[in-house]
Amino acid sequence: MSDHxxxxKVEIVGSSRNSIDDAIQNAIAEGNQSIRNxxxxxxxxxxxxxxxxxxxxxxxxxKIGFRxxxx
Amino acid sequence: MSDHxxxxKVEIVGSSRNSIDDAIQNAIAEGNQSIRNxxxxxxxxxxxxxxxxxxxxxxxxxKIGFRxxxx
Amino acid sequence: MSDHxxxxKVEIVGSSRNSIDDAIQNAIAEGNQSIRNxxxxxxxxxxxxxxxxxxxxxxxxxKIGFRxxxx
Amino acid sequence: MSDHxxxxKVEIVGSSRNSIDDAIQNAIAEGNQSIRNxxxxxxxxxxxxxxxxxxxxxxxxxKIGFRxxxx
Amino acid sequence: MSDHxxxxKVEIVGSSRNSIDDAIQNAIAEGNQSIRNxxxxxxxxxxxxxxxxxxxxxxxxxKIGFRxxxx
Amino acid sequence: MSDHxxxxKVEIVGSSRNSIDDAIQNAIAEGNQSIRNxxxxxxxxxxxxxxxxxxxxxxxxxKIGFRxxxx
Amino acid sequence: MSDHxxxxKVEIVGSSRNSIDDAIQNAIAEGNQSIRNxxxxxxxxxxxxxxxxxxxxxxxxxKIGFRxxxx
Amino acid sequence: MSDHxxxxKVEIVGSSRNSIDDAIQNAIAEGNQSIRNxxxxxxxxxxxxxxxxxxxxxxxxxKIGFRxxxx
Amino acid sequence: MSDHxxxxKVEIVGSSRNSIDDAIQNAIAEGNQSIRNxxxxxxxxxxxxxxxxxxxxxxxxxKIGFRxxxx
Amino acid sequence: MSDHxxxxKVEIVGSSRNSIDDAIQNAIAEGNQSIRNxxxxxxxxxxxxxxxxxxxxxxxxxKIGFRxxxx
Amino acid sequence: MSDHxxxxKVEIVGSSRNSIDDAIQNAIAEGNQSIRNxxxxxxxxxxxxxxxxxxxxxxxxxKIGFRxxxx
Amino acid sequence: MSDHxxxxKVEIVGSSRNSIDDAIQNAIAEGNQSIRNxxxxxxxxxxxxxxxxxxxxxxxxxKIGFRxxxx
Incomplete structure (x- = not known):
């Protein structure tokens, strides 16, 4: 097993009518459809x-970091 | 009609006792009293x-951008 | 009395499962345990x-500023 | 007469369908309608x-600077 | 239909022998071959x-932003 | 009374033949002619x-901030 | 043949237990598995x-640039 | 004796009614009360x-640097 | 137990006659004498x-971050 | 022969009445009078x-880079 | 005569025991010994x-700019 | 003798096939051929x-600083 x-990183722009927190959650939910880890x-x-x-x-x-x- | x-841009500082989102809404509500578009x-x-x-x-x-x- | x-400034990282606003409140609550003014x-x-x-x-x-x- | x-400075966004140079010229032409010097x-x-x-x-x-x- | x-964003470097404007157009033309929206x-x-x-x-x-x- | x-902010450039401190004072003196608070x-x-x-x-x-x- | x-660019984070130089080499080795040019x-x-x-x-x-x- | x-670094904000130079001197004088080297x-x-x-x-x-x- | x-963060400057990697190790070794976690x-x-x-x-x-x- | x-880098400011592209060309033409490679x-x-x-x-x-x- | x-630009560091203003004056006085315009x-x-x-x-x-x- | x-500062780019540390050493060795102090x-x-x-x-x-x- 590798020791490193x-x-x-990918750059995603989330949006929301409600709040900054929601815009972040939407971006990550979208990323979750195609990105693992x-x-x-x-x-x-x-x-x-x-x-x-x-x-x-x-x-x-x-910017979302994934392994x-x-x- | 113009094709461009x-x-x-004006720079406004909004404040709120509750949240960052509210501070943004307050700044824009204030801008709305004197700025069109x-x-x-x-x-x-x-x-x-x-x-x-x-x-x-x-x-x-x-920074608020208006046409x-x-x- | 001094005229100045x-x-x-100290640098603190707050975290929260709920929101950005809460993470800020947590950082300041923690600072409040040891920092005056x-x-x-x-x-x-x-x-x-x-x-x-x-x-x-x-x-x-x-960054939290204190006198x-x-x- | 003042020795200083x-x-x-005001911040203006110019646009153009043709080029960056034109977008700058459009912003300054617009500024020229209301700003002196x-x-x-x-x-x-x-x-x-x-x-x-x-x-x-x-x-x-x-950013446009005027006296x-x-x- | 979603309300957000x-x-x-992807980062592309366009080049041109003629002008900055052309380098931008070349980058976007290339992006257009594989990116929608x-x-x-x-x-x-x-x-x-x-x-x-x-x-x-x-x-x-x-940086090119696409939906x-x-x- | 409002709780927020x-x-x-406006951006002003002050100048002085003498010092940086004076250039700041001149910018603020000028601002004081038209800006309240x-x-x-x-x-x-x-x-x-x-x-x-x-x-x-x-x-x-x-940048000068005023209420x-x-x- | 095109004259431009x-x-x-893609953004990759390499890691290493040994040195900064190694972390860079690891990032590029990884990129080499899927990126040409x-x-x-x-x-x-x-x-x-x-x-x-x-x-x-x-x-x-x-950031790794590839043609x-x-x- | 160590060869390195x-x-x-600590971050301090000095103030003065007179000048920028004095505000720097005040910050350092204050630091001098508790920081060596x-x-x-x-x-x-x-x-x-x-x-x-x-x-x-x-x-x-x-930012004040001390050994x-x-x- | 807290869920957050x-x-x-403290700011430390490490030095070394040999390499950048060593300067980092020296800064962290020094921090380890007084900082936990x-x-x-x-x-x-x-x-x-x-x-x-x-x-x-x-x-x-x-900048070294510690819990x-x-x- | 060296393997590195x-x-x-020198910093030059070019100007032009016509365009940004021309200002760049003028700066490089000027540099070409005294800088090799x-x-x-x-x-x-x-x-x-x-x-x-x-x-x-x-x-x-x-900034112009030359060998x-x-x- | 050229229309452009x-x-x-050269980068110079001036120092002074007295003030920031003096450090700037010293840097420019030094530049004046070898730079025209x-x-x-x-x-x-x-x-x-x-x-x-x-x-x-x-x-x-x-940074000092000269023609x-x-x- | 002057009290200041x-x-x-000059800007130099060093390169090396081996490491970042070597690239820095190469830049400084090169600078040493023509720059004193x-x-x-x-x-x-x-x-x-x-x-x-x-x-x-x-x-x-x-950036290399010299007296x-x-x-």
């Missing part, structure tokens, strides 16, 4: 759309 | 006051 | 662990 | 929309 | 090769 | 002109 | 785990 | 309070 | 002294 | 003068 | 030595 | 070429 791991995330940008003078969507950019299998 | 738009926001700083060993206010700095009329 | 103050905080990083395809913990790095006594 | 000047600009961000697999609009964020009258 | 979208780009770096005392190639690094289908 | 405040400033850039091999003017860019009335 | 190339790398972050008061693993984040075939 | 040294400082932020349309206090954030004894 | 942890490090700066036209010492600035007991 | 090269450039800043409400000059700061002879 | 100019400076770093619990020297890093003759 | 010194270096970038799925060359960008004679 190798990880990859997701281990951590890093927030790199927070922004959003404004509709009718209120927040329309929060948009949060994450490469058999590494 | 021009936008301006607000389209997006970008969070550039998150900080706050501490009172009695707890968060007193969350303070979130936003200039007739541009 | 001197402040120090905490006055403000600055968020410098937001990241977290992923467990079973969901956020396991939000982890927020704060040095008798300064 | 004071300047202000514009003296310099600084590019802080270059991005754009994609339409049908091609650049739809180049969008360039500028305050009588300063 | 999730986006992914490309919506925006962000320029993160501009550099290039020098040949015989002139620009050989402009090289522009873009994940069914999100 | 909203602040706005100025509360804090942040230095974002220090530069200047050179004349005859000496500093001609120090130029200091500040929006009735917020 | 297009490149893509890798041409350069850029180090964007160096960090690591601590075990029993010593470095457990060095972890180095790389897209037929571009 | 280890240093630690201070060797260098790095300015990381300059800001301040505004009172009655003038600078109330200059506030300068320093750990017996290292 | 709180961490603190050290869990990770982040490299924030790499520099050094030059003596007689060669590297005299490598100096590496780390606060009973948190 | 050493490069130096120029190999690459990196754009670090884009700004310019405004004259009569239009771009007077585009000014682009480049040191016999290295 | 080309500038070069110096036109502007940009401060990129402020740091210093500590001696006996006080500032020993302020050290300020400048290349006949450009 | 003035320093200059080199005192310190700062690493600003680490990157490299990939050949046949392995590191071809490590390339490390340094100006008679300053």
């Amino acid at each position: 791991h190798v990880y990859k 997701m281990e951590w995330f890093e927030v790199t940008e927070t922004r959003g759309h404004i509709e009718n003078g209120k927040v329309g969507h929060f948009q949060v950019t994450l 490469i299998e058999n590494s | 738009h021009v936008y301006k 607000m389209e997006w926001f970008e969070v550039t700083e998150t900080r706050g006051h501490i009172e009695n060993g707890k968060v007193g206010h969350f303070q979130v700095t936003l 200039i009329e007739n541009s | 103050h001197v402040y120090k 905490m006055e403000w905080f600055e968020v410098t990083e937001t990241r977290g662990h992923i467990e079973n395809g969901k956020v396991g913990h939000f982890q927020v790095t704060l 040095i006594e008798n300064s | 000047h004071v300047y202000k 514009m003296e310099w600009f600084e590019v802080t961000e270059t991005r754009g929309h994609i339409e049908n697999g091609k650049v739809g609009h180049f969008q360039v964020t500028l 305050i009258e009588n300063s | 979208h999730v986006y992914k 490309m919506e925006w780009f962000e320029v993160t770096e501009t550099r290039g090769h020098i040949e015989n005392g002139k620009v050989g190639h402009f090289q522009v690094t873009l 994940i289908e069914n999100s | 405040h909203v602040y706005k 100025m509360e804090w400033f942040e230095v974002t850039e220090t530069r200047g002109h050179i004349e005859n091999g000496k500093v001609g003017h120090f130029q200091v860019t500040l 929006i009335e009735n917020s | 190339h297009v490149y893509k 890798m041409e350069w790398f850029e180090v964007t972050e160096t960090r690591g785990h601590i075990e029993n008061g010593k470095v457990g693993h060095f972890q180095v984040t790389l 897209i075939e037929n571009s | 040294h280890v240093y630690k 201070m060797e260098w400082f790095e300015v990381t932020e300059t800001r301040g309070h505004i009172e009655n349309g003038k600078v109330g206090h200059f506030q300068v954030t320093l 750990i004894e017996n290292s | 942890h709180v961490y603190k 050290m869990e990770w490090f982040e490299v924030t700066e790499t520099r050094g002294h030059i003596e007689n036209g060669k590297v005299g010492h490598f100096q590496v600035t780390l 606060i007991e009973n948190s | 090269h050493v490069y130096k 120029m190999e690459w450039f990196e754009v670090t800043e884009t700004r310019g003068h405004i004259e009569n409400g239009k771009v007077g000059h585009f000014q682009v700061t480049l 040191i002879e016999n290295s | 100019h080309v500038y070069k 110096m036109e502007w400076f940009e401060v990129t770093e402020t740091r210093g030595h500590i001696e006996n619990g006080k500032v020993g020297h302020f050290q300020v890093t400048l 290349i003759e006949n450009s | 010194h003035v320093y200059k 080199m005192e310190w270096f700062e690493v600003t970038e680490t990157r490299g070429h990939i050949e046949n799925g392995k590191v071809g060359h490590f390339q490390v960008t340094l 100006i004679e008679n300053s």
Whole structure:
């Protein structure tokens, strides 16, 4: 068995009408559909759309780190 | 009709006793009193006051982008 | 009495299973056990662990500023 | 006469279907409608929309510096 | 239908012998061969090769954002 | 009475033949002619002109934060 | 034949119990299993785990640039 | 005797009603009350309070580096 | 038992006549004399002294994260 | 023959009344008068003068990398 | 006569026992001994030595821009 | 004798087939051929070429600070 791991990062933007926390959860839920062994995330940008003078969507950019299998 | 738009950005700091999300909503609600055609926001700083060993206010700095009329 | 103050900053990482706001509150509650005169905080990083395809913990790095006594 | 000047900066986003250079020219032409004594600009961000697999609009964020009258 | 979208970003470096604008167009044209629903780009770096005392190639690094289908 | 405040930031460049401190004071004095409730400033850039091999003017860019009335 | 190339970047985190240099080599060896035409790398972050008061693993984040075939 | 040294950095914010230079001197004088072997400082932020349309206090954030004894 | 942890970061500069890797190990060995539960490090700066036209010492600035007991 | 090269970087600011691309070409043409073995450039800043409400000059700061002879 | 100019930047570190302003003046005075047509400076770093619990020297890093003759 | 010194910084890129440490040593050895009074270096970038799925060359960008004679 290897004594080291190798990880990859992908950049995903989640959005939510409700909150920053939800936008993060949505991004990770989406990542979970195609990525195995997701281990951590890093927030790199927070922004959003404004509709009718209120927040329309929060948009949060994450880097998601996942372990490469058999590494 | 113009085939391009021009936008301006203003920097607003919203605060809230409750949450980061609320501080953002407060900043945009305030902007809505004097700015037309607000389209997006970008969070550039998150900080706050501490009172009695707890968060007193969350303070979130936003850049708000709005379209200039007739541009 | 002095006409100026001197402040120090410490860097604390709070975590929470629930939200970014809670992770900040946890960091400050912990700081409150040993630091007097905490006055403000600055968020410098937001990241977290992923467990079973969901956020396991939000982890927020704060700088906490406090006034040095008798300064 | 004063021996120093004071300047202000505003942040404007110009767009163009053709080029980055044009997006800058459009932002400055717009600024020229309401700002006097514009003296310099600084590019802080270059991005754009994609339409049908091609650049739809180049969008360039500028800070424009102008001298305050009588300063 | 979902009330929020999730986006992914990929980082592509386009080059051109002619101009920065062309290097961006080339990167997006290449992305268009394999990515659906490309919506925006962000320029993160501009550099290039020098040949015989002139620009050989402009090289522009873009992040391209695209919507994940069914999100 | 509101339990939160909203602040706005403007970016002003002060100059002085004498010192960095003076350039900051000049920027704030100028701001004071048109802005009410100025509360804090942040230095974002220090530069200047050179004349005859000496500093001609120090130029200091500040962001000035002020409270929006009735917020 | 095209007179320009297009490149893509992926972000990989290599680790090693021995050294920073090894962590970089491990990341590239892993990339080599699935990526063709890798041409350069850029180090964007160096960090690591601590075990029993010593470095457990060095972890180095790389961006790896590779040429897209037929571009 | 060791052929290498280890240093630690602390972050201190000095203030002064008079000047940036004084705010730095105040921070270091305060550090001198509890820290031995201070060797260098790095300015990381300059800001301040505004009172009655003038600078109330200059506030300068320093990192102070000091040698750990017996290292 | 708590379902979340709180961490603190300290900034330490390690040096070595031999290599960057050694400078990191020296910083962590020093930290190990007074800090319990050290869990990770982040490299924030790499520099050094030059003596007689060669590297005299490598100096590496780390942030070391450690878990606060009973948190 | 050496199995490694050493490069130096100089920082040059090119200007042009016409375009960003031209300002880059002018900087490199100027460098070509005194520098041998120029190999690459990196754009670090884009700004310019405004004259009569239009771009007077585009000014682009480049770092130019060149190989040191016999290295 | 050329309708554009080309500038070069050099990086100089001035020091002073007295103040940040003096350190800048010293750097420019030194530059003046060998550089013609110096036109502007940009401060990129402020740091210093500590001696006996006080500032020993302020050290300020400048980039100095000068026009290349006949450009 | 002057009570202050003035320093200059040059930017050099060293390369090595073996390690990051060697690339730094090569850059400084090269600098030593033409620069007197080199005192310190700062690493600003680490990157490299990939050949046949392995590191071809490590390339490390340094700023090297040296004291100006008679300053």
